Amino acid sequence: xxxxxxxxxxxxxxxxxxxxxxxxxxxxxxxxxxxxxxxxxxxxxxxxxxxxxxxxxxxxxxxxxxxxxxxxxxxxxxxxxxxxxxxxxxxxxxxxxxxxxxxxxxxxxxxxxxxxxxxxxxxxxxxxxxxxxxxxxxxxxxxxxxxxxxxxxxxxxxxxxxxxxxxxxxxxxxxxxxxxxxxxxxxxxxxxxxxxxxxxxxxxxxxxxxxxxxxxxxxxxxxxxxxxxxxxxxxxxxxxxxxxxxxxxxxxxxxxxxxxxxxxxxxxxxxxxxxxxxxxxxxxxxxxxxxxxxxxxxxxxxxxxxxxxxxxxxxxxxxxxxxxxxxxxxxxxxxxxxxxxxxxxxxxxxxxxxxxxxxxxxxxxxxxxxxxxxxxxxxxxx
Amino acid sequence: xxxxxxxxxxxxxxxxxxxxxxxxxxxxxxxxxxxxxxxxxxxxxxxxxxxxxxxxxxxxxxxxxxxxx
Numbered sequence: 001x002x003x004x005x006x007x008x009x010x011x012x013x014x015x016x017x018x019x020x021x022x023x024x025x026x027x028x029x030x031x032x033x034x035x036x037x038x039x040x041x042x043x044x045x046x047x048x049x050x051x052x053x054x055x056x057x058x059x060x061x062x063x064x065x066x067x068x069x070x071x072x073x074x075x076x077x078x079x080x081x082x083x084x085x086x087x088x089x090x091x092x093x094x095x096x097x098x099x100x101x102x103x104x105x106x107x108x109x110x111x112x113x114x115x116x117x118x119x120x121x122x123x124x125x126x127x128x129x130x131x132x133x134x135x136x137x138x139x140x141x142x143x144x145x146x147x148x149x150x151x152x153x154x155x156x157x158x159x160x161x162x163x164x165x166x167x168x169x170x171x172x173x174x175x176x177x178x179x180x181x182x183x184x185x186x187x188x189x190x191x192x193x194x195x196x197x198x199x200x201x202x203x204x205x206x207x208x209x210x211x212x213x214x215x216x217x218x219x220x221x222x223x224x225x226x227x228x229x230x231x232x233x234x235x236x237x238x239x240x241x242x243x244x245x246x247x248x249x250x251x252x253x254x255x256x257x258x259x260x261x262x263x264x265x266x267x268x269x270x271x272x273x274x275x276x277x278x279x280x281x282x283x284x285x286x287x288x289x290x291x292x293x294x295x296x297x298x299x300x301x302x303x304x305x306x307x308x309x310x311x312x313x314x315x316x317x318x319x320x321x322x323x324x325x326x327x328x329x330x331x332x333x334x335x336x337x338x339x340x341x342x343x344x345x346x347x348x349x350x351x352x353x354x355x356x357x358x359x360x361x362x363x364x365x366x367x368x369x370x371x372x373x374x375x376x377x378x379x380x381x382x
Numbered sequence: 383x384x385x386x387x388x389x390x391x392x393x394x395x396x397x398x399x400x401x402x403x404x405x406x407x408x409x410x411x412x413x414x415x416x417x418x419x420x421x422x423x424x425x426x427x428x429x430x431x432x433x434x435x436x437x438x439x440x441x442x443x444x445x446x447x448x449x450x451x
Contacts, residue, residue: 029422031422031423031426033423033426035426043430045426047426067429156401157401157402157403157404158404159401159402197402197407199402200402200406200407200408200409201410201415203417205417244437252417254410254415258414259414260414262417262418264418266437268436268437270436274437276435276437278437284413284415284418285414286412286413286414295418299435299437301435301436301437304436322434323433323434323435323436324436329435331427333427335418335423337413347421347423349423349427353431353434355434370434372430374426374430376423376426378423380422
């Protein structure tokens with residue numbers, strides 16, 4: 001039972017925190033996050049975590065996130081391709097879709113919970129931080145496990161910090177409609193980064209990240225209509241291999257009146273021919289009791305080589321995944337952070353996310369490109 | 383791509399050229415000087431954006447079930 005499991009995990013975290021809090025060696029975080037999109041997706045995401053100082057050189061972080069997802073996108077009987085066709089009304093899914101659970105296909109709302117447990121140890125050895133970590137993310141049809149190792153090395157009177165990291169993700173995908181079939185995906189990654197203090201008020205960061213994924217990377221619930229043949233759609237097929245690299249650079253510049261400017265840029269490229277640019281600008285002002293940060297983000301990508309809005313014939317790879325189309329997004333955020341006293345602090349953030357594209361949405365659930373509102377409200381005790 | 387790599391390597395090569403003494407780091411230690419991507423709230427934002435954009439984070443543990451699509 002997810003609720004019992006959640007209560008148990010929170011109880012364990014609170015007990016562990018209480019035991020060590022007496023020694024003044026712990027940080028506890030509680031946060032509530034919410035995503036609400038115009039495409040019918042609603043995610044409520046509570047998050048809790050404790051960071052414990054086990055000794056002078058060792059820190060243990062335990063974090064837990066629940067994503068309670070509801071989406072209208074499974075309501076095919078009310079979708080544009082179905083609602084005007086009497087032969088495709090609720091409960092008739094099996095007529096066209098082999099192995100389809102007619103009840104799920106006809107239900108008004110799809111719901112799923114994702115549980116994410118993140119464990120990380122930080123061990124300080126001289127000027128080096130060694131950080132092994134483990135992450136497990138679990139849904140009713142998707143289990144993802146990550147093992148990772150990060151090393152941070154301080155140099156030049158701590159004016160430079162080099163970081164190197166390695167990770168392996170092992171995913172198992174078991175679609176709810178075909179529980180006897182399990183797909184797997186292995187993803188290996190490595191990253192290298194540098195944080196460099198340039199002056200008394202200037203810090204820069206740069207990094208490169210490489211990832212290689214092998215295995216099932218399609219959406220098992222996505223079906224493609226070929227030409228005008230509406231009665232026998234075929235499953236989405238993505239390539240099983242993908243290599244990707246991204247380069248990033250950031251600048252933080254102190255400004256007068258306890259304020260600072262942040263500039264970020266990121267370039268992404270993968271072997272599915274997607275290239276993407278991300279630019280971000282943030283301004284931070286510290287009022288003493290409150291830190292205010294307005295933030296603007298712009299993202300643009302071109303489409304994957306096999307993406308099409310409509311297919312007239314079967315092809316080796318088939319995808320109408322909106323994530324693989326050509327589009328751009330913008331996000332505006334306002335973040336407020338404040339001290340409440342007695343060791344408590346709080347944070348609130350509101351973000352408005354907008355996607356722009358020129359796609360034909362006739363065969364998608366949504367009518368236009370998605371916009372979304374994101375809320376974060378958190379409390380920290382230290 | 384090569385030009386971007388060159389810029390990155392040049393930036394990395396600059397490491398250690400400037401030395402700021404510990405007692406000169408007062409401004410750097412103030413709250414407004416933290417990089418926004420280091421904040422706890424950023425994990426949720428990154429995860430949400432990851433489900434929409436192809437250039438997702440790559441840090442692992444996110445899962446990829448249908449709910450996220």
